[in-house]
Amino acid sequence: MEPARLRVVIAEDSALIREGIARLIEESGDRVVAKVGDGEAVVEAVVAHRPDVSVVDVRMPPSQRDEGLRAAIEARR
Numbered sequence: 001m002e003p004a005r006l007r008v009v010i011a012e013d014s015a016l017i018r019e020g021i022a023r024l025i026e027e028s029g030d031r032v033v034a035k036v037g038d039g040e041a042v043v044e045a046v047v048a049h050r051p052d053v054s055v056v057d058v059r060m061p062p063s064q065r066d067e068g069l070r071a072a073i074e075a076r077r
Contacts (some may be wrong), residue, residue, distance in 0.1 A: 006030040009049060011056040011068055013041040021055060039067030046075035 008025050010032060012018040022032045036046035039060045046054060054075065060068040 007033045007049065009034045009036070009042070009045045009051040009054040011036050011039070011045070011060065011071070012053065013037045013057060013060045025055075037061070039071035042068065042071035043075045061064075065073040 002072050008030055010018055010019060010021050012024070015037070018035050018037065022035055023075075025032050033049040033051055037043055037060070042054070042056055042060075045051075054072060056072040057068045058066060060071070
């Protein structure tokens with residue numbers, strides 16, 4: 001029996017890094033259900049896709065301070 005695949009949301013403002021992380025996750029056999037580039041989109045993606053795991057950059061636009069962290073906390077609720 002094949003192991004269950006994780007459903008993953010990636011939140012990273014750098015497209016190059018975001019795509020690299022997605023590639024690594026998919027090569028490991030898991031499934032990327034959403035790739036987003038800002039904190040607001042993190043919450044929307046988590047609500048829409050209900051992932052098993054979210055990989056979230058702490059510093060995201062617009063201020064590059066803690067938008068990703070705050071979005072991850074909100075999405076977890």
